[in-house]
Amino acid sequence: MKYISTRGNAPELSFAEAMLTGLARDGGLYVPKKIPTMAHDEIAALAGLSYEEIAFRVMKPFIGESFSDDEFKGIIERAYAGFRHEARAPLVQLAPNHYLLELFHGPTLAFKDFAMQLIGQLFQFELNRRGERVTIVGATSGDTGSAAIEAFRGLDNVDVFILYPEGRTSDIQRKQMTTPDDANVHALALDGDFDDCQARLKDMFNDFEFRDGVKLAGVNSINWARVLAQVVYYFSSAVSLGAPHREVSFTVPTGNFGDIFAGFIAKQMGLPIEKLVIATNQNDILHRTIETGAYTKEGVKPSISPSMDIQVSSNFERALFFAYDRDGDAVAQLMEELKDGSFTISQGAMETLRETFTSGRASEEETMATIKAEFSASQEVLCPHSAVAVKVANEQLSETPMITLATAHPAKFPDAVEKAMGVHPELPPHMADLMEREERSCKVPNQLALLETLIKDRIASR
Ligand SMILES: *Cc1c(COP(=O)(O)O)cnc(C)c1O
Secondary structure: OOEEEOOOOOOOEOHHHHHHHOEOOOOOEEEEOOOOOOOHHHHHOOOOOOHHHHHHHHHHHHHOOOOOHHHHHHHHHHHHOOOOOOOOOOEEEEEOOEEEEEOOOOOOOEOHHHHHHHHHHHHHHHHHHHOOOEEEEEEOOOHHHHHHHHHHOOOOOEEEEEEEEOOOOOHHHHHHHHOOOOOOEEEEEEOOOHHHHHHHHHHHHHOHHHHHHHOEEOOOOOOHHHHHHHHHHHHHHHHHOOOOOOOEEEEEEOOOOHHHHHHHHHHHHOOOEEEEEEEEOOOOHHHHHHHHOEEEOOOOOOOOOHHHOOOOOOOHHHHHHHHOOOOHHHHHHHHHHHOOOEEEOOHHHHHHHHHHEEEEEOOHHHHHHHHHHHHHHHOOOOOHHHHHHHHHHHOOOOOOOEEEEEOEOHHHOHHHHHHHHOOOOOOOHHHOOHHHOOOOOEEEOOOHHHHHHHHHHHHHOO
C-alpha cells in the first residue's frame, strides 16, 4: 500500500512513512494510491463484532506491511482501552430514522480522541522500533490540542508543541492543554486566530531546514492516519443499523473536513452511504462552496462552536483530488489561486462532489434553539457542534436512516449549553477538578522565525 500527494509532486511513501511525515514536501496531503474495497459479505460480517475488531478489519488493508497483524491489534487495544463506554462509539436514537453517534467518551471528551489515541500508540511503536525521536507541532482550535497532548504526554521520543489561538478556545479546552505538567508538553498561546495557527504550522513544514532539523511531525488532520482512524465508526454505526443490506446517510459537523472526509473514504470502500451532509456554523465556506462551486475565504467570526471556526479547510484538498480524478496538477493550481483568496471548482468536479455531499448551515440562534429543543424531545444534551449537525440533519431526514455525529461532550462547552437550556452540564467525575488545576502556557507572537527559535530552544534544553 503506497501513499501519494494530492499535488502529485512528492515521493510515494508507505503507511508508516506517511504517518511520520504529515504534510507532503510539495505542500500536498497524502492519500492512498488506491483505495481498498470491502466486499458486501465482508461488511456484513462486521455485525456484532467489538469496536476494536471492526477497527482492525477496516484499517488493516491501508497499513500494508508497516505493522504485523499482532502488532496492529495490540496498538488498537491500547488506543481504545481508556474510553469510558464499552461500545466506544454508541448510537442513540433521537427520533424515527434519526440516530446520534456519540463520539465523546474518550479521555478528552471529543471525537478527536478516536484518531489521536490511535496515532499516539502508532507513533510510540514505530519510533521505538526505529530508535528515533520527533517534534510534533500541532495547530488547534481547541480539541485537537487537548487530544494530542493527552495522547503524547510523557513519551520519551516525542516533544509535543500545540499552537492555540489565545482567548478563542473554551476554558475547559484551554485547561486541558495547559494543566498537564509533563516535560515534553508545550502549550503555546498564539496571538491570532486558528487559521493563523494553521498557517504558521504549514510554514514550518515548508521550511525544510527547520523541518529536517527538529524532525518535525504533524498530527493535524493533514495526517492520513487521523483520517483513517475515523473511517472505522462510519462502518460500526452503519452496520449496527443494517448496512450493507440497507443504505444510511450521515450528517457531520464540519470544520477542517477531516471527519467527513473519513466518511467519503468509507463510501469509496463500499459502505452503502447515500449522502454525507456537511453541517457548518456561521463560518460557512464549505456550505457556500457546495451551493455555488466557488471556494471563497471570508474572515472568521468566532462562534459558540469554536472547533468549527475555520475558513481554510485543509482536508477539502483531499476531496478535490478525487473530484478532479486524481489530477495533482489541477489541485496544485487551485491551491495557488487560493493564495489570492478564492478558486472556482470545475463543473465536472462539482457534479462529482454533489453526488456524495450536500450541505447546510446553522446560525448561532438556530444552534441554541436546537440544544433546547433536542433536550425537550429526547433528553439528549448536545454540545454546540453536535447541535449544528442535528439542526442541519433535521432538514434532510428521509426514508434513509440518518446518523448524526456528536463530536464533543456538552460539558466541554458549558457556557453555551447552560445559556441554551438553563442547566449546567457537569464534567465526568475523573475531570471534576480540572478548573482548579494549575496552568502552564506561553504567549507567542504570530511570527514564524520567533516560533521556530522557541521550539529549537525548548528541545535543546530538555
Ligand atoms: C474538530 C471538531 C469538529 C470539526 O471536525 P473536522 O474534522 O475538522 O471537520 C467538530 N466538532 C468538534 C467538537 C471538534 O472538535
